[in-house]
Amino acid sequence: MMMKEYIEQAEADLLHTYNRYQIVLDKGDGVNLYDLDGKKYLDFCAGIAVFALGYHNEAYNNALKDQIDKLIHTSNYYYNVPAVEAAKKLKKASGMDRVFFTNSGAEANEGAIKAARKYAFLKDGCTDHEIIAMNHSFHGRTYGALSVTGNPHYREAFEPMIGNIRFADLNDYESVVSQVTDKTCAIILEPVQGEGGVFPATEEFLKKLRALCDEKDILLIFDEIQCGMGRTGYMYAWQRYGVKPDIMTTAKALGCGVPVGAFLLSGKVAEHSLVAGDHGTTYGGNPLATAAVSKVFDLFEEEKVIENVRNVAPYLEEKLDELAAKYDCIETRRGAGLMQGLVFKCPVGPIINKALEKGLILINAGTNIIRFVPPLVITKENVDEMIQILAPCIEEVM
Numbered sequence: 001m002m003m004k005e006y007i008e009q010a011e012a013d014l015l016h017t018y019n020r021y022q023i024v025l026d027k028g029d030g031v032n033l034y035d036l037d038g039k040k041y042l043d044f045c046a047g048i049a050v051f052a053l054g055y056h057n058e059a060y061n062n063a064l065k066d067q068i069d070k071l072i073h074t075s076n077y078y079y080n081v082p083a084v085e086a087a088k089k090l091k092k093a094s095g096m097d098r099v100f101f102t103n104s105g106a107e108a109n110e111g112a113i114k115a116a117r118k119y120a121f122l123k124d125g126c127t128d129h130e131i132i133a134m135n136h137s138f139h140g141r142t143y144g145a146l147s148v149t150g151n152p153h154y155r156e157a158f159e160p161m162i163g164n165i166r167f168a169d170l171n172d173y174e175s176v177v178s179q180v181t182d183k184t185c186a187i188i189l190e191p192v193q194g195e196g197g198v199f200p201a202t203e204e205f206l207k208k209l210r211a212l213c214d215e216k217d218i219l220l221i222f223d224e225i226q227c228g229m230g231r232t233g234y235m236y237a238w239q240r241y242g243v244k245p246d247i248m249t250t251a252k253a254l255g256c257g258v259p260v261g262a263f264l265l266s267g268k269v270a271e272h273s274l275v276a277g278d279h280g281t282t283y284g285g286n287p288l289a290t291a292a293v294s295k296v297f298d299l300f301e302e303e304k305v306i307e308n309v310r311n312v313a314p315y316l317e318e319k320l321d322e323l324a325a326k327y328d329c330i331e332t333r334r335g336a337g338l339m340q341g342l343v344f345k346c347p348v349g350p351i352i353n354k355a356l357e358k359g360l361i362l363i364n365a366g367t368n369i370i371r372f373v374p375p376l377v378i379t380k381e382n383v384d385e386m387i388q389i390l391a392p393c394i395e396e397v398m
């Protein structure tokens, strides 16, 4: 079948919950993707900040193949070796004390919310605890995660959400304080907001939240699903800020393409929250997924992925700043590490479509922002290549 026929078939069979770009991707190699017609694309999306190691990484692929031949799934009633190894490496990378593996980011946030509520429940026996979340945040599409997602448009048709959620503004400490009551059990936020527009929290804001949480025994939850796994030049963004959460969630690049996430607890929360029977998952932490996690951590070290982010990110920032200075339609650039946003004064859809035609894959974050979340193994030459394609697209659309 031709690409067009697959697209028609997909539109006939799949539920239309996405307005997809009109290409069928077939294979990948390094930082490039190829569609069914063999057309090559430079990928600055990485499957939405997932494929950190680049496509067709031989060592990663072989680790998965070996695990497939050995054991794919067991259930959580038994122990398995890859889960033990992956948990150990994830603990070390995150600085957290206990790991629960999930199948996705949203599910990791569900677990984080449950752990926070259980912690509060064990303290006072009440069931009316409140959580503070941020406007413009994104935490996923399941009910708990959606309930703390600060985008009313995503929530409206699906009300009622889980109760007792209050919203405040990122980087506005007073707006958080004004939402705190004696029922507040947790504050959840992304250290760098992704979907909401690539908005980094300030260090001052996070430090004040940490102090507030310490004072009132409120749990600080960081959703590091997008900004974690090396993206900001640190394994986890909290390390960049020097502000450690009580609960942390991770997914996206954690398995580099195999669906896996995790929520992690500090010792204090782990000892006073979820116990046997409180939470579970059939697939979560299965040997195939955790073999991927384990290999990803090995490869991050062997391929010096974080060093590469620290080396290439300033160059990407410099080149994006040059674009922002050159074109009136660009308002500003913001972000952290290899998680950058170019904020336009106009919708960016036409620019992204033009770029796709010219062989560059980009994504938006909201209508006016182009988001750059490339594989973490990109080079400065890839950045130059990207700019060479993007600049004329901006000119043509302007």
Ligand SMILES: *Cc1c(COP(=O)(O)O)cnc(C)c1O
Pocket: 104, 105, 106, 107, 109, 138, 139, 140, 141, 190, 194, 195, 223, 224, 225, 226, 227, 251, 252
């Ligand atoms: C993508 C994302 C999620 C949701 O993850 P899924 O795997 O799509 O459920 C949650 N939080 C943040 C910050 C994300 O970027």
